C-alpha cells in the first residue's frame with residue numbers, strides 16, 4: 184500500500200531491504216496457495232525450508248547461534264509481511280522464534296543454545312510452546328501440569344496442554360510445569376521435551392473456523408520422563424513464560440498490521456474497479472469512509488510499532504507498552520478485516536479473496552497471547568495501580 | 575573465476591507512469607525502483623557459477639546517481655563480494671556512452687566473464703552488453719538462456735524462434751542473460767546484514783557527451799472498452815469485416 188505518512192523515512196535501508204525481501208517471498212510463495220490451505224485446514228509446511236533460508240526464524244537473535252541478528256524493527260517488519268500472507272504463517276514463525284528459540288536463548292544453558300538454536304533457525308527442528316491448559320487460559324498461574332524431579336536427576340512430567348500452535352508438527356515442545364507447591368515463587372519451570380518421548384501425545388484440534396492454515400493441537404503428557412538437561416536452568420516462576428509472551432506479542436503487534444494492510448489493499452482496489460449504479464463503489468461516500476478509517480488506523484498502528492521497536496532496541500520497552508500495541512493493533516485489524524469483507528459484498532465471503540480469511544484468523548489473534556480483555560486489565564492496572572484480574 | 579555483473583536500476587514496471595512536464599521523459603517522482611529483472615537473473619547465474627566452482631568472486635557494477643547504490647546493495651545481499659558505483663548525475667540515454675564508461679572500468683579488472691541482462695526493463699535497447707564486448711575486444715553472446723563455464727571456456731544456449739542454438743566461446747567473454755535462466759534468490763536476512771560490511775567503491779564515471787537525445791516520450795493510448803457485435807455464428811461476418819476494416823489485422 185501507499186506509504187501515506189512516509190513511514191519508510193523512519194526506517195533504515197537494511198530494515199526496508201529485509202521487509203522487501205520477505206514481502207517478495209510471501210507474494211511468490213504464500214499468497215498463491217494460502218486460500219486453498221485455509222479451506223483444506225492445512226498448514227503449508229512446504230514453505231518452511233524457504234522461510235528458514237531467508238532467515239526469518241529467531242531473526243532478532245544473535246548470529247553466533249545461526250540467527251540473522253536483526254534489530255527489533257526489522258524483526259517486526261518480517262512479522263508484518265508474514266501476516267500479510269496469513270496469521271497462521273506468522274503464528275508459526277512467532278512460536279518458533281519468540282516462544283521456543285527465545286526461551287532457549289534466555290533461559291537455556293550454553294549447551295542447549297548451541298544444540299538447538301542453529302537447527303531451529305535452519306528449520307530443521309520445529310518447536311511448540313505449551314503453557315495454556317484446558318482449565319487455565321487467561322490464568323496460567325493455576326496450571327496443574329507437574330514435573331517431579333527423580334532421584335537420578337531426571338524429571339517426570341504429567342499434565343495436558345491445549346491450543347498449542349505447531350503441536351503436531353513440532354519435534355520439541357517447551358513445556359511449562361510446576362515443580363513445587365504454589366508457595367515456591369519459582370515453581371513454574373520450562374522443559375525442552377522431544378515430542379517423540381514415550382508418554383507424549385499430540386492431537387490435532389478439529390473443527391476450527393479460524394487460523395485454519397495453522398496446526399493447533401492438544402498435548403497430553405503421561406509420565407513423560409526427560410533427562411536433567413531438559414530443564415531450562417534459568418527459568419523460574421510465571422515470569423519466565425510471560426517474558427516469552429512479551430516477545431511474541433511484540434511481533435503480533437506488527438503482524439496484525441500486515442493482515443490489515445492486506446485487507447486494505449484488497450478493499451481499495453476492489454472499490455476502484457467494482458461498478459454499481461454506473462460508478463465505482465469507491466466513488467460513494469460510505470465506502471470512502473470505510474477506506475479512510477482503515478488507512479488512518481493502519482498509519483497510527485505503524486507509528487506505534489516503529490516507536491515500540493525503537494524502545495525495544497534500546498532496552499527500554501515495558502510489557503505494558505506491548506500490551507497497548509497488541510491490544511490496539513489486533514483490534515483495529517479485526518475491524519479493518521470486517522469492513523473490507525463488507526465492502527467486497529458477496530465476493531467478500533469467498534476464499535478467493537483474503538478479507539474473510541483474515542477476519543476469521545484475527546479472532547484467534549484477538550484471543551491468544553493474552554485476550555484483548557486481559558490487556559485492557561493490564562493497562563487499567565498501569566493507569567490506576569489497582570489490580571482488576573480477580574484473585 | 576572472476577565475474578563482473580553490470581546492473582541497472584530501473585523503475586518498477588508495474589508502476590503507473592506519468593510523463594514529465596517537458597514531455598521528454600518519465601516523471602520519476604513517487605516511482606519505486608529496483609534492479610532490472612534481467613540483471614537480477616545475471617547476478618543469480620554469476621553466483622551459481624562461483625558456488626558450483628567453489629571459488630571465484632562476483633563483482634557488481636552500476637552506473638548512475640547515488641540511488642543506484644541501493645541496487646548494488648541488493649546484489650551484495652544476494653551474495654556478490656563487492657560493488658563498484660560509477661557515479662553520474664543520470665544514466666545517459668546513449669548506450670554507447672554507458673558502454674564506454676563501463677569498458678574503461680572493466681578493462682583492467684581481470685574478469686573472466688562479464689555479464690549483463692538481455693536489456694534494461696526501462697529502455698529496452700539491449701546494446702550496452704554487445705558494445706562493451708566490442709570495446710574490450712571480447713567475444714559476445716547475447717540472450718543466453720543457459721550458461722556453463724569451465725577452464726577458459728563457456729557454453730551457452732540461446733533460444734531462437736522454434737529452435738535453440740548452442741554456442742561455445744573462449745573466456746574472457748561478455749554474455750547477456752535472457753529470462754527463464756534462473757530465479758533470482760531472495761536476499762536472505764543474513765545476507766542483507768552482511769552486505770553492509772562489504773566494500774562498495776564509488777567513483778566518477780568517465781562519460782563522453784551523449785549523442786542521442788530523446789525528443790518525446792508518450793504513454794500508450796488509453797484502452798477503449800470492448801464492443802459486443804452480436805452472438806453466435808450470425809456475428810461472424812460482421813466480426814471478420816471489422817477485423818479487416820477497423821482493426822486491420824486480417
Ligand SMILES: Cc1cc2nc3c(=O)[nH]c(=O)nc-3n(C[C@H](O)[C@H](O)[C@H](O)COP(=O)(O)OP(=O)(O)OC[C@H]3O[C@@H](n4cnc5c(N)ncnc54)[C@H](O)[C@@H]3O)c2cc1C
Pocket residue numbers: 278312313314315319320321322345346347348349394399547550551552553554555556557560571572573
Ligand atoms: C488458535 C490458537 C492458538 C493458540 N496457541 C497457543 C500456543 O501455542 N501455546 C499456548 O500456550 N496457548 C495457545 N493458545 C491459547 C491462548 O493463549 C488462550 O486461548 C488464551 O490465553 C485465552 O484463554 P482461554 O481460551 O482459556 O480463555 P479464558 O481465559 O477462559 O477467557 C474466556 C473469556 O473470559 C475473559 N476473561 C478471562 N479472565 C478475565 C478477567 N480476569 N477479567 C475479565 N475477563 C476475563 C477473556 O478475555 C475471554 O473473553 C492458542 C489459542 C488459539 C485460539
